[in-house]
Amino acid sequence: MIDLAFLRETFATLVSGVPLTLQLAALSSLLGAIFALLLVWAQVALPSTLGRVARFYIFAFRGTPLLVQLFLIYYGLSQFRPTLSALGLWGLLRDPYWCAVLALMFNTAAYCAEIFRGGLQAVPAGQVEAARAAGFSGFLLFxxxxxxxxxxxxxxxxxxxxxxxxxxxxxxxxxxxMEITGLAAKAISQSYRAIEVFLVAGALYLVLNVVLVQALGLLERRLMRHLAR
Known part of the structure; x- marks a missing residue:
């Protein structure tokens, strides 16, 4: 028998973690996109040594689990506390929030770099040559x-x-x-009702991603409207 009262209580508890979830996702994605552009630039425009470093970074972060990367930052950097304190970074890196942001940022940057590089390589050379013939160059061409x-x-x-x-x-x-999953784990430790709690947590993630997918769909249709015509 489904306990609707418990589901409502659980929903009220877990929904309070949505702002932190969105904050982590938004900040990490923004910083990761900027870092990804730098990685693409290093591969395309900078000397071969820096390009190889960027490619190795992408290979390493795409080839290892995000959880391992998070633990290396959160637990591993504490071994270098004296050095980080001398550099004035320990106050930032001892905070689990910023450790999570850094791990998510570094991970998504590796994937986004390949996505962005693929997008650049997909630009037809004929269109670039036609634009140059029409007088476009440099930043205007880009x-x-x-x-x-x-x-x-x-x-x-x-x-x-x-x-x-x-x-x-x-x-x-x-x-x-204590984002959505953290609050869910806490609720389970108190109620021992894992199925109901994780069903609510999964539903919240599903709603967030449905809204995100719809927004991306609107943006994609806006960018492609000339093709639809």
Whole structure:
């Protein structure tokens, strides 16, 4: 028999973790996208040594579990506390919130770098040559021709990465953050009703991602409206 009163109580408890979940996802995605652009730039425009470093970074962070990366930052950096204190970084890195943000940022940057690089490589060379023949060059060429086309090509893959990022915030509960999953684990320890609690938690993640997917769909249709015509 479904206990509706317990489900309502659980929902009221877990929904209070939604702001932290969204905050982690938004900040990590924003910082990760900026870092990803730097990685793409290093691969495309900088000397070969820095390009190899960027490629190794992408290989390492895509090839290892996010949970391991989070633990390395949260637990591993404490071994270097004297050095970090001397640099003025320990006050930041001892905070589980910023450790989670850094882990999520570094991880998503590796995936986004490949998505963005694929979007750039998908820009037809003929359109670039035609734009140059019409007098476009430098930043104007990138802003008017390369960037819009690359954005349209990268958006579906980047949208998937954003959805994965929302779900990946659940790992922040392993470093004591009380987002949706952290609150769910606490509720289970008090009630011993794992099925109901995790059903509510899963429903909250599902709603968040449905809203995100719809927003990305609107953006994609807006960018593709000329093709629809």
């Amino acid at each position: 802003r008017r021709i390369v960037f819009p086309i690359a954005l349209r090509q990268a958006l579906p893959g980047y949208g998937n990465e954003l959805v994965l990022m929302v779900k990946a915030t659940s790992l922040a509960s392993t470093v004591t953050l």
